[in-house]
Amino acid sequence: MKAAVLKAYGEPLAIEEVSEPDPAEHGVVVETEACGICRSDWHAWQGHGEWADDQVPVGQILGHEPAGRVAAVGERVESVRESDRIAVPFNLGRGHCGYCRNGHGNVCENGIALGFEEAAPGAFAERVHVPYADYNAVHLPDGVSPVEMAGLGCRFVTAYHALAHRADLTPGDWVAVHGCGGVGLSAVHVADALGANVVAVDVDDAKLDRARELGADETIDARGEDVPATIRTRVGGAHVSVDALGIAETCRNSVDCLRRQGQHVQLGLTTDEERGEVSLPTDAMTMREITFIGSRGMPPSRYGELLRMLERGALSPEKLVTKTVSLADVPARLAAMSEFETTGIEVVEFSS
Structure with a gap:
């Protein structure tokens, strides 16, 4: 064969x-x-x-x-x-x-x-x-x-498991999705189906357009934007935020865009630049009771x-x-x- x-x-x-x-x-x-x-x-x-x-x-x-x-x-x-x-x-x-x-x-x-x-x-x-x-x-x-x-x-089942089973997601919550590749777009669609409001973030216009088609209420072009500040300004911060890419920038942005007691969900895997290690603001996460969640498949x-x-x-x-x-x-x-x-x-x- x-x-x-x-x-x-x-x-x-x-x-x-x-x-x-x-x-x-x-x-x-x-x-x-x-x-x-x-x-x-x-x-x-x-x-x-x-x-x-x-x-x-x-x-x-x-x-x-x-x-x-x-x-x-x-x-x-x-x-x-x-x-x-x-x-x-x-x-x-x-x-x-x-x-x-x-x-x-x-x-x-x-x-x-x-x-x-x-x-x-x-x-x-x-x-x-x-x-x-x-x-x-x-x-x-x-x-x-x-x-x-x-x-x-x-990708789709990973996004579903992450949002339906791993995160404590409530209808009406704001979900931020950082990176609109396959797993990110899946997360946009799943979050919308579960009754959440969705902010999709990417640097590609076509991917942001597709995110809107799949249920994103807000989109952010990360080129030249302070992504966490923009999310906080537009929607007051995310209740749940997903890093669907796995680079240091999207992981940090995902954590930083959360409101108090927010939940970060890590789906993207790192490349040889991060080699599995990303620096995070642990003191701020502690003060704001931020939860970091890993999720794998379903x-x-x-x-x-x-x-x-x-x-x-x-x-x-x-x-x-x-x-x-x-x-x-x-x-x-x-x-x-x-x-x-x-x-x-x-x-x-x-x-x-």
């Missing part, structure tokens, strides 16, 4: 023939129908993450936002059958530890990350193996297309509520999908992210 393989950091992925996976006794093999192209793939391609013992190994098949149809089933799998249509969270739990049993499989003690670890080859491939399928496979409702579900990917046990919102039209991830491409296009689309030339969510669509 064909797959996109990391051969060297920063060099174009190789589209080459690799061996097809066989299902483990607890796993299934999925015929990939669609897979989102995420900025986390870009981080992996660049070789980021060594400072957090999270560097993707050379030789890895990337891709972690798949949807498809089950092609083969391991002998111990009980809840998944051949031809089932499923989506797959990138944060794969085993279903047995205390975190998994309590609905927090995204931080499983022995979890693995699809597309980022040698034990879990990714979904920029015609077929992908999903371990512990009884826990990780998310059945798709009728009417949800593979491209739409791949659009949910890690446990598969919570997908049902998100899918129900899709079914009743409260969320529309397809609105964020701006381009569908072929597997052969993946190296170029990752390179485009280096100059922030992509808008919204791009999805690899595999021919049947």
Whole structure:
């Protein structure tokens, strides 16, 4: 089968023939129908993450936002059958530890990350193996297309988990979103669907326009602006603020724009400039009772509520999908992210 393989950091992925996976006794093999192209793939391609013992190994098949149809089933799998249509969270739990049993499989003690670890080859491939399928496979409702579900990917579910489960968000709150890439635009759309008011911040006019289309009440062009001061002037400060980019400037702006007892949510991962470390005003955070929240993916046990919102039209991830491409296009689309030339969510669509 064909797959996109990391051969060297920063060099174009190789589209080459690799061996097809066989299902483990607890796993299934999925015929990939669609897979989102995420900025986390870009981080992996660049070789980021060594400072957090999270560097993707050379030789890895990337891709972690798949949807498809089950092609083969391991002998111990009980809840998944051949031809089932499923989506797959990138944060794969085993279903047995205390975190998994309590609905927090995204931080499983022995979890693995699809597309980022040698034990879990990714979904920029015609077929992908999903371990512990009884826990990780998310059945798709009728009417949800593979491209739409791949659009949910890690970015949309990450934004949803962050705002619906991690932050204490109340309808009517002001949510600031710093960075309007895929996860940032997802956060804008999710916050709006949850009844919040949204301020979107970016330096790109097209991305700010898209943020308004997805529900942003206010937008701020960060070029030449004092972002925290502008947010405080316009809306009195944010109740919840999301750093969806991961650079020092957006992280600090996110913290500084909060009103008292505000909540900062960190979604963006740092680059080799920050190397996982950002300086923060801890004394001011203490005095104002600011909460700093980390959030990663979403446990598969919570997908049902998100899918129900899709079914009743409260969320529309397809609105964020701006381009569908072929597997052969993946190296170029990752390179485009280096100059922030992509808008919204791009999805690899595999021919049947």
